[in-house]
Structures are given as structure tokens and as C-alpha cells.
Amino acid sequence: MSQSFDIAVIGATGTVGETLVQILEERDFPVANLHLLASSESAGHSVPFRGKNVRVREVDEFDFSKVQLVFFAAGPAVTLSFAPRATAAGCSLIDLSGALPADQAPQVVPEANAEILVGLKKPFQVSSPSPSAATLAVVLAPLLGLLDLQRISLTACLAVSAQGREAVTELARQTAELLNVRPLEPAFFDRQMAFNLLAQVGTPDAQGHTLLEKRLVRELRQVMALPSLKISVTCIQAPVFFGDSFSMTLQSSSAVDLAKINAALEAAPGIELVEAGDYPTPVGDAVGQDVVYVGRVRSGIDDPAELNVWLTSDNVRKGAALNAVQVAELLIKDLL
Amino acid sequence: MSQSFDIAVIGATGTVGETLVQILEERDFPVANLHLLASSESAGHSVPFRGKNVRVREVDEFDFSKVQLVFFAAGPAVTLSFAPRATAAGCSLIDLSGALPADQAPQVVPEANAEILVGLKKPFQVSSPSPSAATLAVVLAPLLGLLDLQRISLTACLAVSAQGREAVTELARQTAELLNVRPLEPAFFDRQMAFNLLAQVGTPDAQGHTLLEKRLVRELRQVMALPSLKISVTCIQAPVFFGDSFSMTLQSSSAVDLAKINAALEAAPGIELVEAGDYPTPVGDAVGQDVVYVGRVRSGIDDPAELNVWLTSDNVRKGAALNAVQVAELLIKDLL
CATH class of the missing domain: 1.20.5 (Single alpha-helices involved in coiled-coils or other helix-helix interfaces)
Structure with missing residues (x-):
């Protein structure tokens, strides 16, 4: 596999974009030429890559035919403006903004639904889901075969870096x-x-749900291929800089086999299972790491059909940038 | 009601004990003589009450026949040591430590199950539940008649002052x-x-549940008189000084009538309902207040039988000290 690719990263000066560039370097992604793009305010900055400072240019003026793959790591508006131009130029794309519908660019978490990539046509359009959905999908994937899942109840404690x-x-x-x-x-x-907790991240709709909560439910259902799974979710903002954490309850229709659950989590890719008695935290465990930390695996008090799990991951790295790069690694393997 | 009472507070130098003394003064509780008691290390300190500094004395040497009512606001060991002596002296007691079994000293939250006091015999023994259970019971009480409750799923984000x-x-x-x-x-x-979240408060048992989580479930079931209600609970430690917050999902067997739910919460004692769109926080809303703040009242995404609520209260004040004083107010009304 000596082939290398010309790559663009849009939103290269943001927290996710910058981490994405860093991960491309760390993982020796076969980059021939790297084009860093951003809005006019951020153009002119530079971002380090392989020992050089790469100048960030305006996305407006970019000729997408120069690259084979582009990462959209800016906001949804940027994706909606430039994705059609990229695709028209024959360029594959991975979008991290959540702007594209699933039938156009399916949400992919390599540990959970990599097989969906096989059915796609060139130029590829793939979505890398919200950090919360990506993190949760990594942990749910090895569990689904072991449960007759009826419902998920989630409280997501999000780091401020998400904003x-x-x-x-x-x-x-x-x-x-x-x-x-x-x-x-x-x-x-x-x-x-x-020293406070904010019970709401973003403005709720008339039913009281925020965009983030609806996006999380939609993306999880799509990645898990369970379109009618009941998921209750509350996203709160914690006074934590980096690292999202999740308190999750899964309800099965029958008793959960904890030994099998633990073995599956232990064996699954992308997961570090913390031993019983101990527990993982965002700072100290998850931040800066390439895996989702899982702990406090237990059934319910008096309810063997309930499974409780605590999980935490680096929202910028594992939840966003690394997931997108992992998708790219799969795309270039056989497909691009 | 010109009668007044001789009162003792054990654990008077702790966060809860000190707040309890302050609330007795604020609410003009009919105190004749106030005896402040603590372990030998804390004896000798003094605590302000009605413009005077009341000296804290050693509980070991106290003659319980001097008082009609004693608040146990120290740890479970202190309650277990001295409750028998208090009762033997004919003294009624309110225990905040969780040490006494429910058949000896039932858990009481005045907004939820005040009627249980009527059946008790002198000298009265009443438990004031953990701050989490007290807070949740205040909010659950007005809802129970409006739901066919199947299950509660809870994530409790606790303030460090709980410790x-x-x-x-x-x-x-x-x-x-x-x-x-x-x-x-x-x-x-x-x-x-x-800037971190700890997924566990205290040491878990072999099944992975902490004492705090088991106590919360046990107390909630007792106060709500629903001994087999399914409650899944995760208690986490948030970097918040004061104010516990709860993300709660209730599952009913049929569609929840949100208008009725909101009206019931609006009318219920001990609750401040925050309007839709806004939300309450521990700091800024709950801390220092005598009510539980409730917000984000909404059904599930695609599940009308689900009710989601966010609530927050001052764990030291409303969750502990005030609840105990409210119980005392009921006891002295007709009974003591």
C-alpha cells in the first residue's frame, strides 16, 4: 500500500480540525499533499504537520479537484455550502458537522458499522457522527448481540470543549x-x-428536546441499525474542559449475563474496560486517548434485566477527529 | 401554640448540623433551650443561635431527659450509639444518618408522606432520608397519581459538600x-x-452498587410506598460545591399528559417549576433555597409514555436540614 492521497481539511484551525491533522501525522496516514482550509477569518494562520507549518487558506477559493478526500470539520453551514462542490469535483468526503442526511452520507463508526462502507459509490460521502454518538456506538456494538435491547436511558455529561x-x-x-x-x-x-451544571446544551424545541439530543438519538439509531429503538437522553454541560462522560442504562427483556458482557467489552476494539471497583474518569483516563473507557458495569438493583454502564472518552479526539480518520483509513484501504 | 420545646442537635458543628440550627432560628421554631452536641473533638466550639454563641458540648455526657426532641445530624455510628439512650429517656428523635431501620424510624418527607407520622407512638423516632431521596420524593409525590409508573432511571450529580x-x-x-x-x-x-467527574461516590459492593445508591433506592421506595418499584441509579460526584442535580426518566405504561404534569408540579408544595425553554441550575437557583427546582419537563423523543425531568436542590439545606426541621414542625403541631 504505497499509494498516497491528496487531502483537504476544512475547519483546520478549530479544536477538532487541529486534532485531526495531528492524528493524520501520528497514524502515518498516507498523505501526499495536505491542504488546510478555513473561513476567511482563520485563513492565514498555520498548523504544524510533519515538522512544517502548513498555511491555512480560504475554503472559498479552493479547487476541490486537487484532492481525493476532504474532511469537513467546520460547522453545518460550511458543509452545506461546499460539499456539493467537492462531490462535483469527484472528491470523496467525510463530514463531521452532521449536516448531511443519512441516505446521502451514512453515519459510520468503524468499530460499529464499518460494513456499511462497502455498499457506497464513488465519490464517497460519509458522516462521522457527533462525539456522543460515536463514543456510545463503540460501546453498544459488542453488546447488541448479548441483549434483547428494549430501551436505552442516557445522561450525557458533556465537556465545554464541545462548544x-x-x-x-x-x-x-x-x-x-x-x-x-x-x-x-x-x-x-x-x-x-x-462549579455548576447546566441542564441544557443549546436551545430546546417546542417539545423540550435540544438539537444535540435529537441528533444523538437519530445517529445512534442509524449506526446501530435499530431505527425504532427507544432512547431517552438528557445532555448536560459539566464544568469539565475535555472528555464526555455517559451514565447509561440498557433494558433487556431478560436477565443480562454480566460475565459475557464483560468478556465482550474486554475483547472489543476501541474499548478499555476498567476493572470492577475502580472507575474511569474523563481527566486522568480518557483525555488524549484513542479508546473509550468503560466501567461500573453492573445489573440493576433487584433487576437482572437491566445493565448499567459508565463510559467516558475524549470528545475531540476519539469522539470526533480519530473516528473520522479511522473512517478514512477504511476508505483508502480498498476503496478510494 | 405558645408551647416551646427543649431541643438537642447532635453533630452541631457539621455542615448539616450548623444549617439545621440556622433554620430553627429562621423559622421561629419554638425552642426553649437548645443543646448543641458533638464528638469530643468538636466540643468546645460554639455555634450562633438567636444572637448568642451556643457552646457545643460532648454528646457522651449529655442527659437526654433534659430535652423532648433530638436531631441526629452526625454519622450512623453516633446514631446507633446514642439513639437508644435518647429513646430510653423518653426523648423523640429525628435521625439524618440513615442508621435506623424503616420499621423503627420511618423515612419521612413532609411533602410526600407526612401522613405516616400519625401512626407513630411516643417517643417518636423518624428518619429524614438522604438528601437525594428527600429531593426526589418532593418531586415524585405530585406525579404518582398521574402516571402508571413502571420504572425510574436516575443519574444523580452530587455536590462535594455531601462529603x-x-x-x-x-x-x-x-x-x-x-x-x-x-x-x-x-x-x-x-x-x-x-474539572473532572467521578463515576462513583463511595466503595461499591460485589454487585457494583454503592451504599449511597442502595440507600437512595431503599428510601425512595419506602417514602413513595412502592416497595417493588424498579429504580436504576448512578450517583456521580460533580465538581460543584453545593447543590445536587438529577436527570430523571420516568416510564409510564401509557402516554403522559404533560399539561397535567406541569399543573401538578406548579401547584405542589416545595417545588419551583422553571418555565419551558429555561432550566434550573444548582448554583444560581437551588443553593440557599427552601424548594426543589424542576425544569426540562418533557416526554421522550418518539415515546409519549416517557417523562423526563431535571431537578436540583440544596443538598445540605433542602435535602437534609430543612427536611428534618419540617418533620419536627409536624411532630410538635399535635403530637409531641
Whole structure:
């Protein structure tokens, strides 16, 4: 496999884009030429790659016929504007924004539904799901065959980095102000985020669900190929910089075999199972790592048909950038 | 009701005990003489009450026949040691430690099961449940008649103050060290608590459940008089000083009437319902308040038989000290 590819990364100056470039280098992805693209405000910056600083250029002016694969790591609006141009130029794409419908660009988590790539036609269009869906799919995949799954109940405790650099800076600033007994003036968040929990990430619809929650349910159902699975989900914002964590309850129709569940998690790719008694945390375990950490695997109190699990992963790295690169690795293997 | 009572508070120097004394004063509880008691280490301190500093004395040497009512706001060991002496002296007691079995001292949350007090015999023995159970019972009470409840799924995000003053100091210290880029040396917690989430509060049993989780399930079932209700619960430790928060999913056997649910929550005592679109937080809403804040009331995505709720309350005040004082108010009304 000595072939190499010309690659573009759109949104290269964001937290996910920058990590994606870093992972391409770490994993020796066969990049011939790397084109880093961003909106006009961020163009002109540069991002390190293989010992050189690569200048970030304006996406508006980019000729997509120069590359075989493009990562969309900016917002949905950017994907909707430029994906048609990329595809028209014969360029395959991996979108991380959630902008494209599943029938056009299916959500793929390599550990869960890599087989879906085989059916796609060139130029490929693939979605890399939200960090929450990607993380959860990695853990659900090895469990599905062991349960007659009736329902999933989820509380997602999201890191502020999910909302970008401004949110990270704001949590640090608020914390410093409070510790120095200075008056708190929320800027990015609409209230105190430091030492607090916000019960809602984004604006809810008339039914009370946020876009993030609906996206998570939609993507999980698609990746797991369980279109009518009942999933209850609450996404909250925790005062954590990096690393999303999930408290998850699965209901089966009959008693869960914990020994089999543990063995399946132990054997599954992309998972680090923490031994009973101990538990994984975002900081200290998940952040900076390529695996999803799983712990507190237990049945219900008085309910053997219930399975409880705690999981945590680096939302920027494993949840987003690495998942997209793993998809790309599969695409170039036989297909691109 | 000009009668007044001689009262003792054991554990008067702890976070809950101190708040309890403060609430007795705020609510003009008819205290004749107040006796503040603690272990030998804390004896000698004093706690303010009605403009005077009341000296804290050793519980070992206390003559329980001097009082009609005693609050046990120390640990379970203290309750187990001294409750028999209090009762033998004819003194009624309210225990906040969870040490006494339900058939001896039933768990009472005035908003949920005050009627249970009527059946008790003097000297009264009542338990004030864990802050989590008290908070949840306040919110569940008005809902039970509106649902055919099949199951509750809970993630409890607990404040560090649940573990006492040392835990509060440690979160502040860790945070300051991290912001000042000094090496982190965990002391009270076994790892980094600042900007992190710990998936487990206390040591789990062989089945993976912590004492706190089992206590919560047991107490909720007792207060709601639903001994076989299925409750799945995960208690996590959040980097929040005060205020416990809960993400709760209730499953009914049929479609939930959200208008009725909202009306019931609006009308219920001890609850502040936050309007749709907004949401309550521990800091800024619940802390220092006498009510449980409820928000994000919504059915499931594609599941009308599911009810999701977010709630938050001051764990030390509403969850513990105030609940105990509310029980005492009911006891003295007709009974003591």
C-alpha cells in the first residue's frame, strides 16, 4: 500500500480540525499533499504537520479537484455550502458537522458499522457522527448481540470543549474570577458555568428536546441499525474542559449475563474496560486517548434485566477527529 | 401554640448540623433551650443561635431527659450509639444518618408522606432520608397519581459538600493548584476532582452498587410506598460545591399528559417549576433555597409514555436540614 492521497481539511484551525491533522501525522496516514482550509477569518494562520507549518487558506477559493478526500470539520453551514462542490469535483468526503442526511452520507463508526462502507459509490460521502454518538456506538456494538435491547436511558455529561475554544477559555476565566472573589460576568455561557451544571446544551424545541439530543438519538439509531429503538437522553454541560462522560442504562427483556458482557467489552476494539471497583474518569483516563473507557458495569438493583454502564472518552479526539480518520483509513484501504 | 420545646442537635458543628440550627432560628421554631452536641473533638466550639454563641458540648455526657426532641445530624455510628439512650429517656428523635431501620424510624418527607407520622407512638423516632431521596420524593409525590409508573432511571450529580467540609476545601484547593499550574496532589479525593467527574461516590459492593445508591433506592421506595418499584441509579460526584442535580426518566405504561404534569408540579408544595425553554441550575437557583427546582419537563423523543425531568436542590439545606426541621414542625403541631 504505497499509494498516497491528496487531502483537504476544512475547519483546520478549530479544536477538532487541529486534532485531526495531528492524528493524520501520528497514524502515518498516507498523505501526499495536505491542504488546510478555513473561513476567511482563520485563513492565514498555520498548523504544524510533519515538522512544517502548513498555511491555512480560504475554503472559498479552493479547487476541490486537487484532492481525493476532504474532511469537513467546520460547522453545518460550511458543509452545506461546499460539499456539493467537492462531490462535483469527484472528491470523496467525510463530514463531521452532521449536516448531511443519512441516505446521502451514512453515519459510520468503524468499530460499529464499518460494513456499511462497502455498499457506497464513488465519490464517497460519509458522516462521522457527533462525539456522543460515536463514543456510545463503540460501546453498544459488542453488546447488541448479548441483549434483547428494549430501551436505552442516557445522561450525557458533556465537556465545554464541545462548544469550541471560547467555551474552554470562559470556564477557565469564570473559575479564576470565583477563586479570586471577583464578580462573575458570564460571557460565552449565559450564566455561571464554573462549579455548576447546566441542564441544557443549546436551545430546546417546542417539545423540550435540544438539537444535540435529537441528533444523538437519530445517529445512534442509524449506526446501530435499530431505527425504532427507544432512547431517552438528557445532555448536560459539566464544568469539565475535555472528555464526555455517559451514565447509561440498557433494558433487556431478560436477565443480562454480566460475565459475557464483560468478556465482550474486554475483547472489543476501541474499548478499555476498567476493572470492577475502580472507575474511569474523563481527566486522568480518557483525555488524549484513542479508546473509550468503560466501567461500573453492573445489573440493576433487584433487576437482572437491566445493565448499567459508565463510559467516558475524549470528545475531540476519539469522539470526533480519530473516528473520522479511522473512517478514512477504511476508505483508502480498498476503496478510494 | 405558645408551647416551646427543649431541643438537642447532635453533630452541631457539621455542615448539616450548623444549617439545621440556622433554620430553627429562621423559622421561629419554638425552642426553649437548645443543646448543641458533638464528638469530643468538636466540643468546645460554639455555634450562633438567636444572637448568642451556643457552646457545643460532648454528646457522651449529655442527659437526654433534659430535652423532648433530638436531631441526629452526625454519622450512623453516633446514631446507633446514642439513639437508644435518647429513646430510653423518653426523648423523640429525628435521625439524618440513615442508621435506623424503616420499621423503627420511618423515612419521612413532609411533602410526600407526612401522613405516616400519625401512626407513630411516643417517643417518636423518624428518619429524614438522604438528601437525594428527600429531593426526589418532593418531586415524585405530585406525579404518582398521574402516571402508571413502571420504572425510574436516575443519574444523580452530587455536590462535594455531601462529603463534608474537607471535600469542599479539597475541590477549591485542587482548582487553585490547576489554575496556577502547580502539580496536583489529591488528598481527600483519590484523584483529580477539579474539572473532572467521578463515576462513583463511595466503595461499591460485589454487585457494583454503592451504599449511597442502595440507600437512595431503599428510601425512595419506602417514602413513595412502592416497595417493588424498579429504580436504576448512578450517583456521580460533580465538581460543584453545593447543590445536587438529577436527570430523571420516568416510564409510564401509557402516554403522559404533560399539561397535567406541569399543573401538578406548579401547584405542589416545595417545588419551583422553571418555565419551558429555561432550566434550573444548582448554583444560581437551588443553593440557599427552601424548594426543589424542576425544569426540562418533557416526554421522550418518539415515546409519549416517557417523562423526563431535571431537578436540583440544596443538598445540605433542602435535602437534609430543612427536611428534618419540617418533620419536627409536624411532630410538635399535635403530637409531641
